[in-house]
Amino acid sequence: MFAGLNLCRVDTRNVLNVKEFEFSQNYLMFWDKLERANFILEAIIETADRPSDDRTVDFLLRNPLSDGGQWDMFTALVAKHGVVPKTSMPETESSANSGRMNASLNYQTRQGAKRIRDAYAKESGLDELRGIKDQTLKVIYDVLCIHLGTPPTEVDWQWKDKDDKFTRSGKLTPLQFAADYLQTDIHDYVSLVHDPRESSPEGATFTVEYLGNVVDAPAIRYLNVDIQLMKDITLKMLEDGKSVWMGCDTGKQMHRDLGLWDADLFDYASVYGADFSMNKAERLEYHQTAMTHAMMFTGVDVVDGVPRRWRVENSWDDKVGNKGFFMMNDSWFAEYMFEIAVPKEYLPPELQKALELEPIVLPAWDPMGSLAG
Numbered sequence: 001m002f003a004g005l006n007l008c009r010v011d012t013r014n015v016l017n018v019k020e021f022e023f024s025q026n027y028l029m030f031w032d033k034l035e036r037a038n039f040i041l042e043a044i045i046e047t048a049d050r051p052s053d054d055r056t057v058d059f060l061l062r063n064p065l066s067d068g069g070q071w072d073m074f075t076a077l078v079a080k081h082g083v084v085p086k087t088s089m090p091e092t093e094s095s096a097n098s099g100r101m102n103a104s105l106n107y108q109t110r111q112g113a114k115r116i117r118d119a120y121a122k123e124s125g126l127d128e129l130r131g132i133k134d135q136t137l138k139v140i141y142d143v144l145c146i147h148l149g150t151p152p153t154e155v156d157w158q159w160k161d162k163d164d165k166f167t168r169s170g171k172l173t174p175l176q177f178a179a180d181y182l183q184t185d186i187h188d189y190v191s192l193v194h195d196p197r198e199s200s201p202e203g204a205t206f207t208v209e210y211l212g213n214v215v216d217a218p219a220i221r222y223l224n225v226d227i228q229l230m231k232d233i234t235l236k237m238l239e240d241g242k243s244v245w246m247g248c249d250t251g252k253q254m255h256r257d258l259g260l261w262d263a264d265l266f267d268y269a270s271v272y273g274a275d276f277s278m279n280k281a282e283r284l285e286y287h288q289t290a291m292t293h294a295m296m297f298t299g300v301d302v303v304d305g306v307p308r309r310w311r312v313e314n315s316w317d318d319k320v321g322n323k324g325f326f327m328m329n330d331s332w333f334a335e336y337m338f339e340i341a342v343p344k345e346y347l348p349p350e351l352q353k354a355l356e357l358e359p360i361v362l363p364a365w366d367p368m369g370s371l372a373g
Helices: 002-016 025-046 055-062 071-081 099-121 126-148 174-181 227-239 268-272 280-285 330-336 349-354 367-372
Strands: 155-160 166-172 189-193 205-208 222-224 244-248 293-303 306-313 325-329 337-343 360-362
Touching (some): 002 025, 002 174, 002 244, 002 293, 025 055, 025 071, 025 126, 071 174, 071 189, 099 126, 205 367, 227 337, 325 330
Parallel strands (some): 189 222
Antiparallel strands (some): 155 166, 189 337, 244 293, 293 306
């Protein structure tokens, strides 16, 4: 959510003509947790006839309310709940350090799942199962209010711009605030991924089973592209003054304090005298790599028309890297970058047409869904 809101705040800041502006990440975190609990419990109802050690049931309950997310999950939240400025729902201790809160939320979600499955085993009907779900969601809502605060139903919005001009918009719902001040057309964006496995052809679209947060929202959808095209589109967007949302395997070949990613940063082969030569497709297939974190490209260093380094805004804090910004060598982009979100207009015509294809359905545990976990 942090990377998605950061992408949007630049356009909003410009239209407001202010030096600083931030959307509330805490607000979307609240609704993401509640919506995801509903999504998971609906999936538990759907799979209630399976044994508890079924691979899908096991996956659903392994880490149900994590902090991750996909681009389409971000847009689904905004479409349903809107956005608010940070001043309307500021950060809390639990929004910055969510571990203890998540432990309680996961407990309640799993306990609700147990009650649903127990009721199904006693041949309870769908209405009773959904009644148990609703009771569980009420508890989860209360836990979220304790940790994150109660989300506002309206925003009393006014501001003074850089020219000292005062403007009062009055009271707006979060959906009205989004309609008036969220200038980035996030619903026109599509997710491009680089999945080099033989089972994932370029130019095909994918979705992942049981990946999402808002029930009845459009399914998560990816378009698989060549890594060079992903670089070219990222470069073009940056040259056009647009930041780029992305997902990658952030922990590999990284120096956290220096804020540096380079595919050859650490020479493990020389240290251990062992082979570390799996390619990207093999690392995906054998669980050695996957998307783990979403961030934002904000700049690029180009020499003779070729990108050399990429500037990344991270969400951890300003005590790492260069005040929270990291430098990504182009070699690292090729090996550990997996996803970007881009406006459709940046795609060549044949790939725009490919978006109309029926997506290949990947299993819930596929690494292409891992950023949500």
